Amino acid sequence: MDIQTNWNAIRQHFNKSFKSNFYVSIASVDTNNNPTITPIGSLFLNDNQTGFYFEKFPSKLPEHAKANKNICVLGVNSSRFFWIKSLFKGKFPNYPAVKLYGELGERRKATAKETGRLDRRMKATKGLKGNAYLWGKMEFVREIHFTKAEKINLGKMTSKL
Secondary structure, X not given: OOOOOOHHHHHHHHHHXXXXXXXXXXXXXXXXXXXXXXXXXXXXXXXXXXXXXXXXXXXXXXXXXXXOOEEEEEEEOOOHHXXXXXXXXXXXXXXXXXXXXXXXXXXXXXXXXXXXXXXXXXXXXXXXXXXXXXHOOOOEEEEEEEEEEEEOOOHHHOOOX
């Protein structure tokens, strides 16, 4: 999957993935070469094969980035309707999952535009107590530069894609 040619479709996929899961999984490697996964609920993809996430809770991911900045992000569309419709038809209309490979950038203060994007995404939960706990006072982001995209194949169900 060519990351530049398919970037808009990749962004749409990750938006659908977030709507069905509220998070993506970011894999990194520790200093002993052990893989680990970090759930991130604040990943945003820009229009130029870059993205960022708000770094409030992750502790392992920034620590791993000191030695190895390479990461892999998995976005899965877990919408029940998407899966039931696909199972009924015997095929997926779009890939159910996409992996993005990239490199973590530096941690920096979030811009007003970035916090605005987070506020728009979390608008539906704004009045809930948990919203303030999870997404309140998000001040710092970490940039990601993506270099490769990979579709997840599920045999006959994705063979026509």
